[in-house]
Amino acid sequence: MKDFSLLDLGKRFGQLLVSLFLLLVVTFVIGRVLPTDPVGAIVGELADPATFAAMRARLGLDLPVYQQFFVYLSSLLQGDLGKAILTGNPVIEDLAAAFPATLELATLAIMLSTLIGVPLGMTAAFFRDSWFDQFARVISLVGHSIPVFWFGIFGLVVFYATLAWVGGPGRVDIYLEGLIEPRTGLLLVDSLLAGDYEVFWNAVSHIILPACILAYSAMAYITRMTRSFTLEQLNQDYVIAARAKGASNWRIVTGHLLPNIAVQLVTVLAISYGGLLEGAVVTEVVFSWPGIGQYMTNALLIGDMNAVVAGTLIIGLIFMMLNFFSDLAYLMLDPRTREVTA
Amino acid sequence: ATPNDQLVVGTSLAQVISLDPQQGSDAKTMEILANAYDRLIAFNPETSEIYGQLAESWDIDDTGITFHLRDAKFASGNPVTAADAAFSLVRLFKLNQSAAAGLKTFGFNGDNAESLIKAVDERTLRVDFAVPVIPEALLYRMSNGPGSVVDSVEVLKHVSNNDYGNEWLRTNTAGSGAFKVRRWSPNELVLLEATPNFWGEKPAMKRVLFRHVPESQAARLMLERGDIDIANALTAPDVRSFEGKEDFVIDKAKTGGFYALAMNAGREPLNNPEVRRIIAAYGIDYAGIAKTIVGPYGRARNVPAPQDWEGAIENPDWSFRPEEGKELLAKAGYPDGFSLTIKTIAQPPRVDIATAIQANLAELGIKVDVIQGSGAEIVAQHRARDFDLLMPQTSATEPTALGSLDNFTNNPDNSAAANNAGNFVWRSDWDISEMHALRVKATQELDASKRLPMVEQLQKDFIASSPAVFPMFERFEPLVLSARIHGYDAHPWGLTRLEAVTKTD
Amino acid sequence: MSLASTSPARGKSGLMLSRLRRSLGNALDKLSHEPVGMLGFLVLSLLVIVAIFAPLIAPYSPSTQNLEQALLPPSWAHWAGTDEFGRDILSRLIYGTRITIQTVLAVSLIVGPIGMLIGIVAGFAGGRTDAILMRFTDIVLSFPSLILALAFAAAIGAGLQTAIIAISLTGWPPIARLARAETLIVRNTDYVAAARLYGASPLRLLFLYIAPMCIPSVVVRLTLNMAGIILTAAALGFLGLGAQPPAPEWGAMISSGRRFMLDNWWVAVMPGIAILLTSLAFNLVGDTLRDILDPRHARS
């Protein structure tokens, strides 16, 4: 059992900063020693070597790695993540565009998979070894066993092309693109803020399919973990005590089991959420979703290390924050970790 | 379905990394910029006839060309002047990036550009030749994307570190085209908006959207559903699926470029011309690959001038003859074959061509490993002469046989020290001083009737020389349009203008 | 003396063998009570057999192209149809089992020991060592795994080895965490306390006392991971960075086959089914193993 006090949390926070710094170093070094040369992408493949050298110097890539690192670090400390070599845009702006797209998708996906996976897992545990248990197991494992792009194209063919239930690839129908000024970058939120319900519903119809597909692939893990947490709890005496009190199954689940597995569940959900926020490159490609996964993959393929380092930092930060918050959740949800008052 | 006043193009924007017309030379970028910028001149995709865009007329004399500009305004409202045109061309050579390559072979460079390209007055631009050239060839090259005229007033406001406004122009446009770029989100979309200041007819489209749809099957479904109007990054099978469908039109832009095969003539055993000849003439199933893999993306062609072009010679009888090839290899001293790698960008159809070549060569006893990589990686290795076999693709700089020979017969100095990494032949470490000299002579021959035999000879020499870098397939860019679209004339280099495009229900 | 069972005649190795057989038999016996797990186990056994005898089973060569016969639908001649190069898909799938098994095993063999070592050392040593190791684990964990794989592929070139190393590189942290959690429990048990009392050295404690306790859950986790490995390999294939052509790697097959999904479904569906069945089998076996091996999930 974890035992945290606020002091420990403070310590964890310090460790988080150190980890981030190390992450920065590692990413940076990986980025700079990589043979992929961003200069080629910029000046074009037919340019002279002299032009190459000039551009390299202009980007500061001719310095030794450690000097580049200090240059980068000092601008980072001033809050400047640098410019994307790729586009010349400030990386932070690129990320501010790409990340909300992923955030929106990942959040919806995690919500869907929680809403379905948790009850499914608990029910499966309740009726352990029944046909329902096996069914839930196979259903969720199938989601975990099929490549996402396969599912994605399949989903598009069925629900978009054939049945026309959902919108196609992209965040909205293309002709609605650019009508909403990004405020949060979350299209669903922005369109509501702007009061443009046409765009909102259009965006909903576009996000629903990729979100469902991501949710399905994330669901297996959530369902299985829920099932095993629930099984563990079902063996506990307090469940029998609750039944001896005359509590119904529903009451046992909602009133007794759920609060108990909530703590562990939060960690699982945090991990899944983190994985989704990392950007599902493949899903993003299939659904033309301009998210962080695609952005980073492209940046990497072209050797745009500023973008990669910044993106990795952001993702790392999110991961660690999620970790941090799931620790906090422990503190809040589990009375045993709070200070003993009696 | 899309509204009638908006045009939606589903494409791949992965390669679009700069909106500066004098920087990159990527086809997708040029496709977008062709509508944001005007060039002095352009050529008709059907007839290859040159016509004026910003230039109303031009006079050719022995030492150069004088352009007379029309009355036009930039999107900013500034008038288009000869100074702008001169600034843009000089800027091209000063920046000296990939975009400049086409014109640089005509002797222009950063040092002489300012003295050769001058605004005579408000509306008159004078371009002097640096070396003797065929004026027509120069005009063709100037009609390409890098010839775009930028708004020098705007650009000069954003100069930093002597970069000719490059940093700013990478993400902004300052042109006089019918549209201006309103939004560019990398890997998401480019949004063009009609400008009120355009000098020509007001376009029917209020907005044009280039949408990044990297997955071909997704693009195909979107096209079928009417969520995009044009798809131009479909894979071969997806293009084929539209064949015979009433509501769609398949069009092909014959780019004049090639899918080529580069062999490293500086490495064993490819430094042996006989080995190269056996691979090229016996080892590859051009016809089969063209039929099943390349499909709408091209056709088999080993002569470095597209089949349809004036002065192009017949294809040699290169075909897949594994038995003979194997024998010849044994005679050449390789009875047991050898091992090679083939490098390619991880993109269809190139990967598939590489896979097919791998299987073909295996039958000759040559073991080939395919190595895929990102564009940046593969190009860097190509430039560094670090490969055995590699599959580059070329594009044309002018729609003439001589122009397209540029990529395959041009290598002034093959020494490593020359480090002419922008040059395909140099990258293959292939020394062709005689052919090079002949090509230079041809480019300076103004008399077309004398030039033509030289060009034919050059092609014959090329085929006979066991080339280290040679074309395999003529490269087409297929695109599928919704039948609702009218007036879309696909330009071979992707410089399709959209101001005349209209849409019906 | 009446020590029938430890008679020297049988020798230590014979004894070991019979014990091994017994415990294996035990596990199988338990497995046989789990019809679903048994099914998974059978599928995996079949897979191994197919991999071993691939050349005997496969009707065609996996790499011979016949462009004339490209994209033929399933028929008696080609049970699973042919791909865009006219290669027999069934034969490729059969040969592909070798690559799949090789990948899965290689990754597991790298990830398992590394993860476990880091986990048990961190958990056992505690204090600063633990903090350092776990922060390091956190960093790797928070590194976008596909990005790391891509970076790695860029550094040493694409290929199966790259894929294996790249997947391994990001695969060990969950194992390490698991092993650490387990170690934290085990190191406070009375049997470890007793071992300290009779002077067992830290190394002895680590390898003879703690590691054996972590192995079952690590094995379970690895088995469950195997499905993920196949899928990650497929995703790398999607980006062109997995096994290189013409290797009949399932992930690469499915991702190049996806281009034909709408017209020639079998090209992508057949390897999809192979991946689905295999990873399902791995998952089922892992799930079942967990139920059997993990005392905390033991049946009441």
Place this chain on the structure above:
Amino acid sequence: MIEVSNLSVSFGSGERRKQVVKGVSFQVAKGETLGIVGESGCGKSTVLRSLAGLDRHWEGEIRLNGQPVERVRSREHLTLAQMVFQDPYGSIHPRHRIERVLAEPARAMKTGEGWDRVAPALEQVGLPAAFAERFPHELSGGQRQRVAIARALMLEPEVLLLDEPTSALDVSVQAEVLNLLADLREERGLTYVLVSHDLAVIAHMCDRVLVMKDGLFVDELDKSDLARGETHHAYSKQLFEASYL
């Protein structure tokens, strides 16, 4: 045999520091059996663990066999005292066969092979030698506790520290284990420190009993006190009354 003076143990640090054992002193003569009783959490196990060398943050002085021992025990000092734990299910490695369990002390101490001493050790605690091949889960609780005792005796210590050795066992099995302990004490002249909360067990086994409450010894009873049910402190009186109801 054992001399403890002014032993105190604290856990935690800063505000959460809690003194669990508050400066206790006692002696145990060679061959004597000392009992420690007290309610849960009063610090019985902690005293024992400090004696054994498992807890390393005690203060005060501990002498075994006349030699003062450090907090981190040397191997020689470790062999002086061995411990038997409360839970026979948790004190034997679940994945070691019994032969390994019994051979381990000798192997860890590097005092010879160890394997050949397994059979006699089993015999000594009244188990058939064939049990060597079994895993712990194939034994009953009482049998496991016998194995644990056998293991503690492998290094031939003179002191056995018994932390509630029978509280997880049934009365009927408890009797067997207690008998075994009594027999071994007789054969080998062992010194026992026996911790339990069951006064009946303590009274049955011990020559002398210390009653512990909140980290302090509040009472000391000898054999005759126990037989007569005589106590010298209110707490021990309460304890006794509760046990004899």
Place this chain on the structure above:
Amino acid sequence: MPAPETVLTVRNLTVRFARSKIHAVDGVSFDLGTERLGIVGESGSGKSTLGRAIMRLLPSAAKVEADQLDFDGAPLLTRSEREMRSLRGNRMSLIMQDPRYSLNPVLTVGKQVAEAALLHQKIGKKEAYAKAAEMLARVRISDVERVMELYPHQISGGMGQRVMIAMMLLAKPRLVVADEPTSALDVSVRGDVLELLDELVRENNSGLMLISHDIRMVAAFCQRILVMYKGRVVETLTRLEDAQHPYTRGLIAAMPDPRKPVRRLQVLDRPAIDALEPRP
């Protein structure tokens, strides 16, 4: 109205777990009036299974059969789960061994006790809490207000067991099954808890089944004792001294008694007992 004297009638109760050939409970018969009945036996003899079988709280893997299992004159085995729920915690209760595990660790004590009231009495939350407070006061918990806000890990074992008792006896059940209610407790508080239990049971005029392996404690507390061995009742006693069965006698002899010190304790002669108790 005087309640019928017999609270529970058990005839030939048998419990078998799936995949196990042995009967965990094997043909047990007895009657329980408004009395204190002790059930003793060694670990695994089926005591808990018997108690849970009566409560119908065994997992579905358990097969329960009986010629007769009547509670308050009405058969139990034929009732639906729904009817059982309205009985459990209301007319019949189960008090379990270890408050550390049998109280829900993440709910406050007050909430858990109040839940018992909420489940069976048509009252609001407030009243339920009031009832819970009242009951907690009955089990002599001081400072009830504060304790109700505490979580199970914040109270001592003795207190936890009182809470458990309050929770289970709140509805004044007819039948109380106490499954080793004190074996996790310190000797010093054991007496208090038993006393309390006794008091409440008497007051409610209920029948109490006290399950334990401590034969001496049961003897001191209960009016009758059932001795179980391997799933069967081998003997029914009112006084320990009357014990006839070798198992019972062995059990008594195996317990050390400071007042009668012996050098060696007597151990059970299992083969002899098994010979006496042949299994079908």
